[in-house]
Amino acid sequence: MSTRISVGITGAGCICGAGGTLGECMDALFEGIRNPMSPKRFTDAHPITYPVFEVREESIKKDIRESSYTSFSGKLALTAAYEAMNNAGLDRTVLKKKRVGVCIGTTVGSAMNNEVFYREYYRRGTPEMAPIVRFLRNNPADLLAREFGLTGPCQTVVNACSSGTDAVGIGASWIQSGICDIVIAGGADELCHVTYNGFISLMITDTDPCKPFDRDRKGLNLGEGAAMLILESEDSCKEREKLPRARVLGYGSSADAYHLTAPHPQGEGLKRALLGALQCSGKTAVDIAFINTHGTATPDNDHVEGKVLYELLPGVPFISTKGYTGHTLGAAGAIEAAFTVVCLEKGMIPGNAGFTTPDPELPASPVATTTAITGCTAISQSLAFGGCNGVLVLSRGED
Amino acid sequence: MTIKEKLKKLLIEELNLEDVTPEEIEDDAPLFGEGLGLDSLDAVELVVLLEKHFGVEVKDLDEGRSAFQSINTLVAYIEERST
Amino acid sequence: MEIFVEGIGIIGGFGAGVEGFSAALLNGKSPVQSVFVESEDGQKQMPAFLADTARLDEFVPKKALRRIDHYAKMALLGSYLALEDAHMLDIDRKSLGIVIASGYGASNTTFAFLDTFIEGSDTHSSPTHFANSVHNAAAAHVSIIIGITGPCLTVSQFDMSVPSALITAVNWLREERVERVLFGAVDEYCDVLGYCWRRFFGENDGALVKPFIFDVLQRKEQFSKKSHGVTQIEPFLFDQQTSIPGEGAAFFLLSRKEDSGKKYGSIKGVDTGYRSRLALPDPEHTFFILGADGSRDCGQRYGQQVKKEMNVSSYTPLYGGFPTNMAFDMATACLSIKEGKMYALPTEISCPPSLTIETAEKKLEGSQICCLKLGAQGDSGIITIGHP
Numbered sequence: 001m002s003t004r005i006s007v008g009i010t011g012a013g014c015i016c017g018a019g020g021t022l023g024e025c026m027d028a029l030f031e032g033i034r035n036p037m038s039p040k041r042f043t044d045a046h047p048i049t050y051p052v053f054e055v056r057e058e059s060i061k062k063d064i065r066e067s068s069y070t071s072f073s074g075k076l077a078l079t080a081a082y083e084a085m086n087n088a089g090l091d092r093t094v095l096k097k098k099r100v101g102v103c104i105g106t107t108v109g110s111a112m113n114n115e116v117f118y119r120e121y122y123r124r125g126t127p128e129m130a131p132i133v134r135f136l137r138n139n140p141a142d143l144l145a146r147e148f149g150l151t152g153p154c155q156t157v158v159n160a161c162s163s164g165t166d167a168v169g170i171g172a173s174w175i176q177s178g179i180c181d182i183v184i185a186g187g188a189d190e191l192c193h194v195t196y197n198g199f200i201s202l203m204i205t206d207t208d209p210c211k212p213f214d215r216d217r218k219g220l221n222l223g224e225g226a227a228m229l230i231l232e233s234e235d236s237c238k239e240r241e242k243l244p245r246a247r248v249l250g251y252g253s254s255a256d257a258y259h260l261t262a263p264h265p266q267g268e269g270l271k272r273a274l275l276g277a278l279q280c281s282g283k284t285a286v287d288i289a290f291i292n293t294h295g296t297a298t299p300d301n302d303h304v305e306g307k308v309l310y311e312l313l314p315g316v317p318f319i320s321t322k323g324y325t326g327h328t329l330g331a332a333g334a335i336e337a338a339f340t341v342v343c344l345e346k347g348m349i350p351g352n353a354g355f356t357t358p359d360p361e362l363p364a365s366p367v368a369t370t371t372a373i374t375g376c377t378a379i380s381q382s383l384a385f386g387g388c389n390g391v392l393v394l395s396r397g398e399d
Numbered sequence: 400m401t402i403k404e405k406l407k408k409l410l411i412e413e414l415n416l417e418d419v420t421p422e423e424i425e426d427d428a429p430l431f432g433e434g435l436g437l438d439s440l441d442a443v444e445l446v447v448l449l450e451k452h453f454g455v456e457v458k459d460l461d462e463g464r465s466a467f468q469s470i471n472t473l474v475a476y477i478e479e480r481s482t
Numbered sequence: 483m484e485i486f487v488e489g490i491g492i493i494g495g496f497g498a499g500v501e502g503f504s505a506a507l508l509n510g511k512s513p514v515q516s517v518f519v520e521s522e523d524g525q526k527q528m529p530a531f532l533a534d535t536a537r538l539d540e541f542v543p544k545k546a547l548r549r550i551d552h553y554a555k556m557a558l559l560g561s562y563l564a565l566e567d568a569h570m571l572d573i574d575r576k577s578l579g580i581v582i583a584s585g586y587g588a589s590n591t592t593f594a595f596l597d598t599f600i601e602g603s604d605t606h607s608s609p610t611h612f613a614n615s616v617h618n619a620a621a622a623h624v625s626i627i628i629g630i631t632g633p634c635l636t637v638s639q640f641d642m643s644v645p646s647a648l649i650t651a652v653n654w655l656r657e658e659r660v661e662r663v664l665f666g667a668v669d670e671y672c673d674v675l676g677y678c679w680r681r682f683f684g685e686n687d688g689a690l691v692k693p694f695i696f697d698v699l700q701r702k703e704q705f706s707k708k709s710h711g712v713t714q715i716e717p718f719l720f721d722q723q724t725s726i727p728g729e730g731a732a733f734f735l736l737s738r739k740e741d742s743g744k745k746y747g748s749i750k751g752v753d754t755g756y757r758s759r760l761a762l763p764d765p766e767h768t769f770f771i772l773g774a775d776g777s778r779d780c781g782q783r784y785g786q787q788v789k790k791e792m793n794v795s796s797y798t799p800l801y802g803g804f805p806t807n808m809a810f811d812m813a814t815a816c817l818s819i820k821e822g823k824m825y826a827l828p829t830e831i832s833c834p835p836s837l838t839i840e841t842a843e844k845k846l847e848g849s850q851i852c853c854l855k856l857g858a859q860g861d862s863g864i865i866t867i868g869h870p
Contacts, residue, residue: 003657045604101755110617110638112674113592121674122600125520129681139640142859151755154861155646158587158617158638166635170650177653194596197604198612203443203460218459253633253659255580255625260549260613261440272631276659385613386622388634414610415548440549443609447598451606 002280005251007172008244008397010232011088012338013080016225016331017052018324020059021083025324025335026342029350030370034324036209036221041072042193050205052191053223053326071138073109076226076331077188081144084184088230089242092149098236101152101180103171104140105163105187106330110156113194140188152180158330161294162253162382163187164227165333165390169251169277171231181236187334188226195329196222202261210297210327211354212320213306213366220296223326227334229341246341249283249377249393252276256387263300263383267308273389274312274381281377281393285313288393289375290349292340294383295320295366296327297354301383303361310363313379317367323353333382337392340380344396348372403474405452413448414441426470434469442467449473455480483656486870487746487816488737489568491560491666494730494801494810495531499563504817510829512800514713514726519676528680529713530671531728531802535559541566542627549610550623553588557620557668558627560731564664565628568735568743577661579632579654580621582668583647585640585805587617589672620668632660641773641780641855643667644808645754645863652752655738666733667809676727683723683777715776715803716832717796718839720785725776728802732809734816744870747819750850751866760862763852765792768866769824769840771811772796773855775803783856788837795840799828808855808863815851815867822846 012022017035019025028034036051057065060079064070070078085091112135120127137143141154155170157163164187171185199205199222206219237244254276256269263270278284291313293305297320309318321339328335343349352366359365376396383389400408407421414437428434431442442460445467449455455477457463466476492499495513496506506512515532518525535555538547541562547555565571595611613619618636625634633654637647644667651665716724736749751763762768774784775798788794801810818824826843833839850868857863 002659047605107616110587111592111615112586112589113596113615115596118593118596118674119600121520121677122597125677126522129678132678136640139638141639142861145756145861146859149756151757153646153649153754154639154642154756155650156638158584158636159621159634160616160618170635170653173653173657174649177656179649179653193604197599197607198595198609198615200604201443201447201607201609201612202440203446203609253579253635255621255631255634257575257625257629257631259438259440259626260619260622261609262438269631276633384618385616386618386634387625388618388622417544417548436545440610440613447606447608451602 003176004282005172005176005249005280007175007248008232008237009229009246009248009341010237010242010244011084011230012341013083013087014227014335014338015055015059015076015079016325016328016335017054017223020056022338022342029321029324032351032353034209034353039191039196044193044196046200048207050200050207051209051221053221054191055224069134069137071134072190073106073140073188074138074143076190077104077140077144078147080186080226080228081184084228084230090230095148095150098181099152100150101174101183102141102144102150103155103157103167103183103185105157105167105334106140106189107160108190108192108195109140109188110158115193144184159388160384160386161329162333162384162388162390163330165380165382165392166253168229168248168334168337169390169392172248172251175231175233181233183231184228185231186226186228187331189224189328189330191222191224204298206297209354210323212295212297212323212352213302213359213362214355215357215359217297217299217302219298221326223328225325225328225331225335227331227338229337244397246344246397247395249395250277250281252280252391254389258387261385263304267304269387270308270383270389271312273391277391277393283377283393287375287377288313288316288379289373290378291316291318292336292378292380293318293320294381295322297322306362306364317349317371317373319349319352319366333390337380337394340378340394344376344378344394402477403470406470406473409448409452414444424470428469430467430469453477453481483738484870485652485655485749486737486742486744487734488743489564489570489735490746490813490816491563491567491733492813493533493556493559495533495728496800498537498559500567503813506800507797507814507817507825510826517676519680521680528676529726531726532671533730546627551588551591551614553591553668553670554620554623556670556731557582557666558624560666560668560733561624561628561664564733564735570735575629576631578630579660579663580625580630580634581647581651581663581665582621582636583643583806584617584636584638585643585669587638588615588619589670589675591615593672593674640805641857642754642861642863643806645752645865648752648865651736652749655736661739662735662737664733665736666731667806668731669729669804669806671727671729679727683725714830715799717772717774717776717798718834718837719832720781721778723776723778725803728804728807730801732813745820746816747867748870750868751864754863756860757862760787763850763866767849769849769851770794771815771851771853773808773811773853774798775807777803779858780856787856790838793838793840795824795827797828799831808853811853812865812867815853818846818851819867819869
């Protein structure tokens, strides 16, 4: 039996292919707008184009956008963090008096795979070091700690595609155990040619806009973005007279111990993480208003996830928002947690973009159009390469 | 070297089959599951192998499924598609 | 709640297992290998501490390792050795979590993946290399091969990867999420890192040295004060560049169970963050193991933080410089608790009189051990190990 968690979320920010702020993203989701397009920031030699969800660079503030020392993942992280800070009513003066930690999920943001540098190394052996210096300066957690003058623990979570979910869960557990008063928790990841090639080579990338949970789904579209949540202790909220927008009530993590790239066929790992998160929250299936799934639109992922949800949370409405954002890898769990918070506030969930035909192999289908929800608790979950599963239980502020 | 010999050699190299010699790979034995014990990740690696070394493109795994049964089916698939 | 260290699995330039590591600590020496790195005038030889994973054959059939690279093999061997050392090879896999710290992740495979499409075309990108290039590939292989199904985390925080990851590992135990956590650190050497090392630090022969990380883009190139023919790390010569790259894995079986093995002591404190002044434990009852590893840019910070009243030592000359070598300091602290003594300083280390350095073996007499790691950018980490 693990410790109960109840940690306030006092601010949120998001930037991704769906919009430059959390508000813009939610408008797009509820209007059913999505903008997959061919990659603009890199060129590739694939015979077919695989659509991606890129961030509009104009959405990034000018001074951040033009910084040559900041990686694109770093710029996304900073943009979402500033929005979340403003939303929470925090500034450097307040932060200075508190023990503030930062916990961020990423994949590309922590990878030393700069292609310009390495192509030069491969060709001539002696490239210039600027890209490596940039890599060393742009660990996402370090970057935010330095930007905001934070003194608490920094943690960059690299659990592949569940990193964003795990970062939020870990940040909440730091607050619960009294290590920090405030944690900036989230995820940030940029699109790049290297991951584009990687996912295409795994043959799990769709050449059309992705269709999560649809019978004819062919795979994922990659995306990029960042989302940050401000997690805050009870005492700090009281002191600042701040009512949380939402709460983290539970977090569960597990390893499949099954396969490097394929999910466990019965979703045993996901079930353990789900049950762990529910147990941690003290909630049961009947309390859950909806589930924001991982829903990448790969045949395997959606199959396993659909089966597990039907088994453990039968009848609970579920959606994938990846039809609007693409798969933003290390940022995905954080972006989806931020979306979940807003959906709980609105009492509504958007339709699952890309879904038209139910899959006869799946016992349940996602919500196809904007739908009102009943209840104030929801689940946001992620599955990752290597069999990592991360699950969050989130609730509306007053609950 | 015949296509079959080349294929067996490449399978061992590119899929890092430990302690397996080309002679030990039976022409008709299943490649996946039982037999050689390949899995879904090997399947996509095999797609790259076919394109890289034989110039044969496998568009999706459904198409590959019947071809990926055994060495013999793979050789037939390659022969059918190479010019 | 007290968190105990039940077992240690460690591999590095000194060999594999606690025995090999203890021997290096007792002898004050560790064999150093050499590597070749690219430079403007051809390949240059450079010393490096490299790890060998041959002992993995004792635990895993070769066939099961066919897709596992050196990075994950080091983690896997570290994991098995830690379980074996704790006599826990038959441990219940469900109540076990995994937390892995890595500064650079699977560097070799990261670049090997790039090779596949640079050599050929984008359509030749290897999915196997891609899957193995993600930082959490080590945790994935460890969980798959050993069958661990508890919570799972990989952290990448450069020099602070170890204290950062340990905070969450300890927290998971305190939350009673799991009974035990297999906590480990792993980093590997690769040719590209060797090249970067040389570019940042020079040839260790008095050539131009570019300062690390922060200011390379702005600051003018500088000469290192003295780094002619360095063959050994000088941890206490804080203003000199004497580092030698290393690689390896250090894993610990951590437990919250009162009936745990307690020979390696327990974790008294762990902390990390950007702080100009650190809250260090009382120097009267504490020995300090400095994570100074001959990197001048970090060295300057030790110069500022380490006071005369602190009894200090350092063992980085036995395992080398790499982001997660603080886990090796932690292993040294655990072994010192077990033996009831601080190990003598590695041989032939320069000891400036401004510091209180313990050169000979010394009885602990109840003192705890604080591992102190300082990063070049103002980040710090502390791990304190003491008697249960």
